[in-house]
Amino acid sequence: MTTPIVPTQSGTASNVSKAGPQATPQSSELDEARKAAASSPEGQRTQLGAKILQASLDVSISAGDNSMALLYRTAIDNINELLAPEFGPNALQAAMHQDNSPEATADRILSQSTAFFDAYARQHPNKDPEETVRDFVSIIRGGFEKGYAEAAEILTGLGVMGEGSPIAAEIGKTFELVQKGYDDFLQNRLQALQEQKPDEQAPDSTTV
Numbered sequence: 665m666t667t668p669i670v671p672t673q674s675g676t677a678s679n680v681s682k683a684g685p686q687a688t689p690q691s692s693e694l695d696e697a698r699k700a701a702a703s704s705p706e707g708q709r710t711q712l713g714a715k716i717l718q719a720s721l722d723v724s725i726s727a728g729d730n731s732m733a734l735l736y737r738t739a740i741d742n743i744n745e746l747l748a749p750e751f752g753p754n755a756l757q758a759a760m761h762q763d764n765s766p767e768a769t770a771d772r773i774l775s776q777s778t779a780f781f782d783a784y785a786r787q788h789p790n791k792d793p794e795e796t797v798r799d800f801v802s803i804i805r806g807g808f809e810k811g812y813a814e815a816a817e818i819l820t821g822l823g824v825m826g827e828g829s830p831i832a833a834e835i836g837k838t839f840e841l842v843q844k845g846y847d848d849f850l851q852n853r854l855q856a857l858q859e860q861k862p863d864e865q866a867p868d869s870t871t872v
Contacts, residue, residue, distance in 0.1 A: 731834070731835065735769065735812060736769045737811075738812070739812060742806075746806060747803070755780060773845075778845075780800075784796070794854060798850065808846075
């Protein structure tokens with residue numbers, strides 16, 4: 665909950681100057697509001713969530729759909745962070761206003777993160793192809809798992825992850841779907857590499 669900003673009784677220049685040469689009435693009032701909000705339980709929760717969601721997301725994480733949005737965003741943010749050294753910031757584009765079911769959330773995480781494999785492989789032309797696939801999946805899986813842990817920590821702090829909680833069930837299902845998706849992606853890529861290799865064990869039909 666945002667603490668209302670109470671205007672000062674006097675708007676004279678002398679009152680403004682007390683804030684210092686760098687301050688403005690708006691920034692001073694905003695700082696006071698933030699301090700007041702931080703002293704309340706709601707403010708502390710907001711600060712915790714802002715570490716992951718950022719203030720601009722304006723997401724209420726007490727509702728089921730928005731809890732899934734939180735999981736999605738933390739996963740995407742952390743995958744972005746791990747891809748940033750090679751692809752720059754915000755490599756993945758995260759959209760918040762969409763279907764936040766476990767299946768849809770998992771599908772978006774998988775499709776957006778695995779889509780970078782070809783670009784990743786091109787940046788490592790001298791690496792063994794199988795190693796390239798394994799390293800790439802390890803990177804995006806690690807980002808997802810970190811994002812999941814951060815989302816779960818926030819939701820646990822809000823008391824919505826207790827036994828029998830539908831929110832816990834939904835993000836747990838999403839976690840399983842994404843992990844399976846990464847396993848399938850890895851297996852399919854490795855299988856494709858095996859099929860591309862010449863069959864050195866095949867008997868020579870020209871020999872007697």
